[in-house]
Amino acid sequence: xxxxxxxxxxxxSRKLEMILRHSARVFAEKGYEGASIRDISRASxxxxxxxxxxxxxxxxxxxLIQIHTFNTIxxxxxxxxxxxxxxxxxxxxxxxxxxEYFLRHPMEMKVLAREDDVLAGEYRREVAEIKRRYYxxxxxxxxxxxxxxxxxxxxxxIAVLSLFGMMNWxxxxxxxxxxxxxxxxxxxxxxxxxxxxxxxxxxxxxxxxRAARGTLKVAARAAG
Amino acid sequence: xxxxxxxxxxxxSRKLEMILRHSARVFAEKGYEGASIRDISRASxxxxxxxxxxxxxxxxxxxLIQIHTFNTIxxxxxxxxxxxxxxxxxxxxxxxxxxEYFLRHPMEMKVLAREDDVLAGEYRREVAEIKRRYYxxxxxxxxxxxxxxxxxxxxxxIAVLSLFGMMNWxxxxxxxxxxxxxxxxxxxxxxxxxxxxxxxxxxxxxxxxRAARGTLKVAARAAG
DNA sequence: TCGTTATTCGAACGAACGTTCGACTCAGGA
DNA sequence: TCCTGAGTCGAACGTTCGTTCGAATAACGA
Numbered sequence: 203x204x205x206x207x208x209x210x211x212x213x214x215s216r217k218l219e220m221i222l223r224h225s226a227r228v229f230a231e232k233g234y235e236g237a238s239i240r241d242i243s244r245a246s247x248x249x250x251x252x253x254x255x256x257x258x259x260x261x262x263x264x265x266l267i268q269i270h271t272f273n274t275i276x277x278x279x280x281x282x283x284x285x286x287x288x289x290x291x292x293x294x295x296x297x298x299x300x301x302e303y304f305l306r307h308p309m310e311m312k313v314l315a316r317e318d319d320v321l322a323g324e325y326r327r328e329v330a331e332i333k334r335r336y337y338x339x340x341x342x343x344x345x346x347x348x349x350x351x352x353x354x355x356x357x358x359x360i361a362v363l364s365l366f367g368m369m370n371w372x373x374x375x376x377x378x379x380x381x382x383x384x385x386x387x388x389x390x391x392x393x394x395x396x397x398x399x400x401x402x403x404x405x406x407x408x409x410x411x412r413a414a415r416g417t418l419k420v421a422a423r424a425a426g
Numbered sequence: 427x428x429x430x431x432x433x434x435x436x437x438x439s440r441k442l443e444m445i446l447r448h449s450a451r452v453f454a455e456k457g458y459e460g461a462s463i464r465d466i467s468r469a470s471x472x473x474x475x476x477x478x479x480x481x482x483x484x485x486x487x488x489x490l491i492q493i494h495t496f497n498t499i500x501x502x503x504x505x506x507x508x509x510x511x512x513x514x515x516x517x518x519x520x521x522x523x524x525x526e527y528f529l530r531h532p533m534e535m536k537v538l539a540r541e542d543d544v545l546a547g548e549y550r551r552e553v554a555e556i557k558r559r560y561y562x563x564x565x566x567x568x569x570x571x572x573x574x575x576x577x578x579x580x581x582x583x584i585a586v587l588s589l590f591g592m593m594n595w596x597x598x599x600x601x602x603x604x605x606x607x608x609x610x611x612x613x614x615x616x617x618x619x620x621x622x623x624x625x626x627x628x629x630x631x632x633x634x635x636r637a638a639r640g641t642l643k644v645a646a647r648a649a650g
Numbered sequence: 651t652c653g654t655t656a657t658t659c660g661a662a663c664g665a666a667c668g669t670t671c672g673a674c675t676c677a678g679g680a
Numbered sequence: 681t682c683c684t685g686a687g688t689c690g691a692a693c694g695t696t697c698g699t700t701c702g703a704a705t706a707a708c709g710a
Contacts, residue, residue, distance in 0.1 A: 228612045233461035239698060249659045260698065280474065316540065317596055322459070344623075352624045360614050361623055367595025368588040374542055375587050377496070382581065386689075390584050398622030399568075399585055441687095463668060473689045476669075484668065 218256050220269070221246050223309075225263050230309040234264055234317045264317060265325040271310045272332045275303045289346035290396060296340055297395070298388040300369050305376070305384045312373040340365065365395050370409065442480045445470050446494070447533075447570040449487050454533040458488055460540045488541060489549040495534045496556045499527045503563065513570040514620060520564055521619070522612040524593050529600070529608045561586065589619050 224246035228237045239260055243250045255374045257263050279299045286292050299420075304311045321329055347353040368391055375381075380391070448470035452461045455533075463484055467474045481487050503523045512514050528535045545553055564586045571577040592615055599605075606614070 233457065233459050235457055236544075238696075239694085250582065250698095254699070255657065255659095264678050298645040305665075320460075327603025347623070354617075354621075356614055356618070356623055360606065360611065361618065362597065363599050364592040364615060364618055367593070370595060371587065375543065382584065390580055391588060393578075394580070394585065394619070396622045396624050397578075398618065398620045399580055400620050401543055401572070434700075462666075464666085474668095478669070479687065479689095551708050 206408060213363050217248075221253065221256055222263070222282040226267050226309040226313055229264065229267070229317065230312040233414055234260075234313070234320050243246065250414070260319060261325060264313070265267075265321060265329065268317075268329045269332065271272060271303075271307065271314055272329065272336060275300065276339070277335050278303065279336075286397070289352065291345060292343045292345065293396065294392040296343060297365070297369065297392045298384065301372070301388045301391070302401055304372060305378070305387070308373065308376075311370075315370045315373050337362065337366075346369065365391075368395070439532065439591075441472075444557070445472060445477065445480055446491055450491050450531075450533040453488065453491070454536040458484075458544050459538070477621065485545060485549060488537070489545060491534060491537055492545070492553045493556065495531065495538055495551065496560060499524065499612060500556065500560050500563070501525065503560075513567060513576065514573050516567045517571065517620065518612070518616040520567060521589070521616045522608065523591065525596070525612045525615070526608040529611075532597065532600075535594075539594045539597050540603065543637055564589065578627070585619075585647075589615075592619070 221242070225242050226247050228241050231237070232241065234280075239253060240250060244265070247255070248256075255267070279296060282295050282299050282418055283292055286295060341358060344353065344358050344362050348358070381387070445466070451468050452465050452469050455461070456465065463477060464474060467477055470477070472480075481490065494522070498593050501518060505629075506519050507516055509520060565582060566581050568577065568586050572582070598613075605611070
């Protein structure tokens, strides 16, 4: 029995982490299917067969990246939510937590957002389960907002998934040198979600605008 | 010189359209890289080599799907916007047009949203160009909102890209049998974008909530 | 020093990939 | 009747894929 707690297991898991980092980058750049194990071998400096000493398959590589990312983001969120009870503040914490992690680990998040339905079997089930827990946390916060009488009677599922849409779409456009960082970005998105982009002026009602659309269609049909 | 305008070209382009439909479905299900020409051959009922009579490469298949989808959605939008001047109404039309097309052609839209950076060279440039025009139209509408004194001083780029995020993320969660259709969905999203989810109550300010977050982090550090 | 275990890799496996080629069918004009 | 050109396809091309295997090396307690 070794005195120190397996000195090798530390360096071994360090190397695994290194492999996962490079894998995430390659998956982000070329997509899961578009990336080959040979690409990952080249990027990480580990030989083709050497990779299989640490990870048993390409699927498991993706699984490990996804599970680790979700676990980290979810446990960080729970820690940040402790002791905060105001629903709006909790919502802002969720957005900030998500975007902060997003911009700090853009490769992992891109892989999370893009390779959603690649995994199969048990891997797929496990990732789906933790994702469901994350979604559930957001849903609870929205319901708290509602219970506090602050949210409109919107379909909660749509509201929450739209918020995730705003946040996750970032990977398609955010350029670190040009666009705001996590702090400013989460302020804007929280504000958009809570208050919208209007500044309080009254605007034409939905019904009137839909009527206009209908009229237009009739006119178009008549003209065509 | 044939009397009728090339009677065969009609049936030939019909078959090409059929191939594109099946290709979009296969690409949506397995991803561009994950889908093989053999998958498309099987799905469309056209032999492997027969496909190359109509389309010269797999990349061109993706290019044709993307260009056609963008062209259709953009020209429909311009037609729907004609004669409407109220900025909020124009915004709602954009959202409605996008979601209506989205839910009517979910496969094509999924391919558009997912396979964003697969194309290369001239194909890539052409798709990027028309996408930029579509984005520009949305940006103009937002600026009109602002000029009309109705929009907050938000970063327009972030506001508009967040809106696209809300809309495009739909392909990851929408189930036609369970979730609202385009009409209700675009009402909710337009409303969320314009007014947010709050119903007018005042809530804790951003600054206060950020201070709370900071305090929490200090407390966590002290405890850990 | 030896034996054992952890680590690494070159070489190869069979399968699947995108694409090409030549041959075939068949309808329509000369 | 023959010829042409559009349409179709089976078979094969060379390449790359994920994965395996056995040998080589390094590390270290006995």
